[in-house]
Amino acid sequence: MASLARLLLLTVPVVLLAALYKYNEHLERKKPDWKVTADRIKLPDGRHIAYEVVGSRKARNPIFWFHGLASSRYEANAPQLNVLEAVDAYTVGIDRPAIGQSDPHAGxxxxxxxxxxxxxxxxxxxxxxxxxGVSGGGPYALAAAHYLPERVRGVLLISPASDYGLLTPHQRERWNQFHGATALSKAVRAAVRFAPWTLKGLARLSESKLGGRALYYGVFKRLIGSLRASRAEVDKRCSAAMKAQGVIPQSAPEPASDCPEPDKIPSALADVDRNCIAAERPDHLTRSIPQSQLQRTAAVLFQDVALFHTPWTFNVSTIHPDIRRATHIWQGTGDKQCPVVGAEALASAIPGSKLYIEEDGGHFAYFGCNETNRRKSLKSLISSGRRI
Structure with a gap:
């Protein structure tokens, strides 16, 4: 009897692992259960990158727009068409691999x-x-500047994720005391300090179909769910704003059908950001975020987190001098996602860059819901751009 028990203890895990392996193979071969609707570029290795163009391709100043964490190519509309026309520019938003409608890319x-x-x-x-680069798109904008110096004319960072390795001891103390409101941010900070290898491990696990799907439902969806909280008054402001703009009639019931549901406003955001989404940018919740989760994989989160919070593979200080002088960093003091100290560290590490601090600016409201700042930031970027 004892020998049978030992045999079972040995064989059951092996059989279970074999079954999981076969199921993962099945998922890898299975066709996507979503329909391709985006414009896509086929890369030399056969993968596809989805993109979105906002503005006229005849404009003189093309801008590649890199979205934040758990967002998508639709962020390319953030500047708004009238501002793009004013600076003779157009944006190209691209989905990073495994996000939106871009194919996965392990490693x-x-x-x-x-x-x-x-x-x-x-x-x-x-x-x-x-x-x-907005938020989590910031490191990718800097990577483009580093690896493609012959093509990048200038860089604009909006509340960027930063390189922990750039921080001085005093700045690290401020970083560790930063009271981001999410369980995710606290867990990531703990991993960065005590077990950075866990971030790479989760990223690798999320790159398999089975691991990515399991982490998506077991971790990612729960984290997203933990960010939701009732905010009926914000929804009311959304309806009022749409009525004031003539989008819906004054007699329309509240909340307006095009407004995000009150419980869909992320409570982890600063009030100024929540109000911005509800009043002017509901598309961030109705388009950008849902699109990012189209493939139902946690790679949408863990690949980015692992790259951001382990040592970066390039040195921002060695970016081409002309690009450094055309680098503009914007940051709000009320940001509950990215601490101000991160933007300060980047500015110190990039000689010639310009740092703009918006008091109580939140994570993105100072740009997304402030046309003056949108015009100022893009005009400064383009006017300082290097001529190649």
Missing amino acids: RTFESFAADLADVADQLGIKTFFVV
Whole structure:
């Protein structure tokens, strides 16, 4: 009897692992259960990158727009068309691998992202361009500047994720005391300090179909769910704003059908950001975020987190001097996602860059819901751009 028990203890895990392996193979072969609706570029290795163009391709200043964590190519509409026309520019938003409608890329790096960007630009006939990185898109904008110095004309960072390795001891103390409101941010900070290898491990696990799907439902969806909280008054402001703009009639019931549901406003955001989403940018919740989760894989989160919070593979201080002088960093003091100290560290590490601090600016409201700042930031970017 004892020998039978030992045999079972040995064989059951092996059988279970074999079954999981076969099921993962099945998932890998299975066709996507979503329909391709985006414009996509086919890369030399057969993968596809989805993109979105906002504005006229005849404009003189192309801007590649890199979205934040758990967002998508639709962020390219953030500047708004009238501002793009004013600075003679258009934006190209691209989904990072496994996000939105771009194919997965196991083991992707900052350098591989820059190589993908170069291929996309080539196929779109864009020789030189500006790059904008919002939040988690910031490191990718800097990677493009580092790896593609002959093509990048200037960089705009909006509340960027930063390189922990750049921080001085005093700045690290401020970073560790930063009271981001999410369980995810606290867990990541703990992993960075005590067990950075866990981030890479989760990223690798999420790159398999089975691991990515399991982590998506077991971790990612729960984290997203933990960010939701009732905010009826914000929804009311959304209805009021739409009525004031003539989008819906004054007699329309509240909340307006195009407003995000009250419980869909992330409570982890600063109030100024929550109000911005509800009043002017509901598309961030109705389009950008849902699109990012289309493939139902946790790679949408863990690949980025691992790259951001382990040592970066390039040195921002060695970016081409002309690009450094055309680098603009914007940061809000009320940001509950990215601490101000991260933007300060980047500015110190990039000689010649300009740092703009918006008091109580939140994570993105100072740009997304402030046309003056949108015009100022893009005008400064383009006017300082290097001539190639």
